[in-house]
Amino acid sequence: MGRKSLGIAVVGYGAMHNFGWMHAKWIQSCPRTQLVGICDLSEERRKGAKEDFPTAKIYNSTQEIWDDDEVDMVTLVTPNFTHCELAKEAFANGKHVLTENAMALNGTECDQMVKAAAAAGRSLCVHHNRRHDGNYRIIKEVIESGVIGDIFQIELTPTWYLNPFKGATTELWWGDKERSGGLFFYYGSQAFDWILDLLPGKKITGVNGFAHKQAWFNVTNEDQVTAILKFDNGAVAQFTESYIDASPRPFWRILGSKGAIVDNEGAQIPGYQKQINAPSCGEIEIFTGDVDGNTTKRKKPYKDSDWDEFYADLAAHILDGAPNPVSGEVGRRVLSIVDAAKESIETNQTVVPTWEAE
Structure with missing residues (x-):
């Protein structure tokens, strides 16, 4: 000690x-x-x-x-x-x-x-x-158990239809794209950390970014952003954060060679920013199939959120x-993905993150 x-x-x-x-x-x-x-x-x-x-x-x-x-x-x-x-x-x-x-x-x-x-x-x-959210903890545990096989597609989609800064102006730094960095910095930095953590050792070979400004003009942040990440093992991850999506979608949808995970409830864990930790508050669905087209679904409860x-x-x-x-190197890798997505939006090209060698 x-x-x-x-x-x-x-x-x-x-x-x-x-x-x-x-x-x-x-x-x-x-x-x-x-x-x-x-x-x-x-x-x-x-x-x-x-x-x-x-x-x-x-x-x-x-x-x-x-x-x-x-x-x-x-x-x-x-x-x-x-x-x-x-x-x-x-x-x-x-x-x-x-x-x-x-x-x-x-x-x-x-x-x-x-x-x-x-x-x-x-x-x-x-x-x-x-990473200590209860839904993420059980998702990672299931993936590491091998139940759904090798991960080849991740979809992470926190979406709503609402103005997140109703009544605000660009005087609020978080609503000013120049100072905040834009919508990728709201959920995106955490999302990319999750994705990298679920695909350890895999390198990103390209990022494509997309952005839309359609409805909420009291601030300069985008209303919706998307980043598609391609990995060297063929896996693909898509992140979309939207405040102009009126259709309900799963927060997590993860496809593996033997099955899939769906989480419909995990976009907002009750208690975060308000309490030291939180008890289990939902469940994920685990799907597995066989060669004859039979699919089995079972549910597993979230773990506790042990943020402390x-x-x-x-x-x-x-x-x-x-x-x-x-580490700072992990944080740098996350932000290099955001950089690549933003550059892709500007150039309409696939971009390889600068620090992907880390």
Whole structure:
């Protein structure tokens, strides 16, 4: 065993999705992490953080964090476009970094972060903790059991018909494509991490992207985006996120050489951003067939969503030398897929992600 506790400061306690509060709760729930403090530029948000976490230090600036020897690591819960510079500043001051996903705005920024971490001898981790969603956990378990055979097609489709930013304007950074990166950064960065995790060791040979802007003009993000990923073993993955799709579709549809998995319920796991973990809340369908055309369907319940385990794994990595739960190199690969999809949309060509060799 190494050191007993990892001191963490949360940077960002803003209004988007309650993430600053949630990270602080996850940190407090882990026996080997300590919530040292919270930083935000807004006086109102600092006041709210102090009310929510009265024993935590409240920082007015990141410089106060860099000067605090109790802080070993920062968790960046700030807008995507700030992650790169904040991470590099943290590494220059000897701190480890966990950044919310998406890791940054593009693969080039991710590469700078990876290199800065290596130069400083510090760890860089990306918070893809949706690997701990209960539906994803059972999907991965079934795939690894071999029940549906070798995966050759993945369809991941979070779709709705609604305006996700009703009443908002581009003053909201998340609705401004220039600052947010566009719709691929809402569900896409997590989706691509899931897909890569389900196809370990497989290389992407090409990405085709598509985008539509049809209905919600109060913001500049796309209304629908699609990316089709082709892998070196012949597998294909298609991701579509839409807010202009009025037809219900499965969230997951995964085809294997012996069967298939369908998940109709997993687009939104109740409790995320609101509680430390969550009990099973749905079920997947598993289909298998035979040479005579007979198909059998059975159901398996979701596992519990153990989101709090991410910080436990991260503490074990930094304190004990265990594997990094999601390294900066993985985050860079995810963002290089987003880059390739966006380039494909602009050029109408198939694009190979820049860092696919990782």
